Amino acid sequence: GNSVTQMEGPVTLSEEAFLTINCTYTATGYPSLFWYVQYPGEGLQLLLKATKADDKGSNKGFEATYRKETTSFHLEKGSVQVSDSAVYFCALSKTTDSWGKLQFGAGTQVVVTP
């Protein structure tokens, strides 16, 4: 079956540090890949997405590239801010499932200190 594995948290880093959150997946076919973010007290928000191999999703300084050969979709940001403290979820949706049901990883909590 399909699965998403992401690095465990919490990840604690200082402001302006480089952030990487690893995400790998197992799926049949060619899924679409997503990163969602949950800020404290809020619902999940779509951060970025990629729908085919080699696509790069980007938003708010975050980037992730769909790597089919390594079945990965690692999230990166070059210089984090305190406001980036949140829980980040990697997710996939099978392209054959046009209804868009999402399968998530366990989430990675990121704590950015001043």
Place this chain on the structure above:
Amino acid sequence: EAGVTQFPSHSVIEKGQTVTLRCDPISGHDNLYWYRRVMGKEIKFLLHFVKESKQDESGMPNNRFLAERTGGTYSTLKVQPAELEDSGVYFCASSAGRGSYEQYFGPGTRLTVT
């Protein structure tokens, strides 16, 4: 435009009691999803409505869970009787049409069964 809302935000009940969670999707969104995150693990899909019809309920854990979506508007998720393992955060999400990948999430309902 109002986002996805969920009620209550928190619920604490005793084992064996009944709880009903409510989700109001974004107006006009035909797709409504329920997900659950248990004990800091991955967010798992429960079920999916298209308008008032259940499109996919493959993630419902057992027959103690009953979901409805009256008139294709708001949805309720009833747990009866609740068990300790039902504790977690229940998320609702909605999206516009078929093949629409962006799901808009509510803030979640934190359910604690004691």
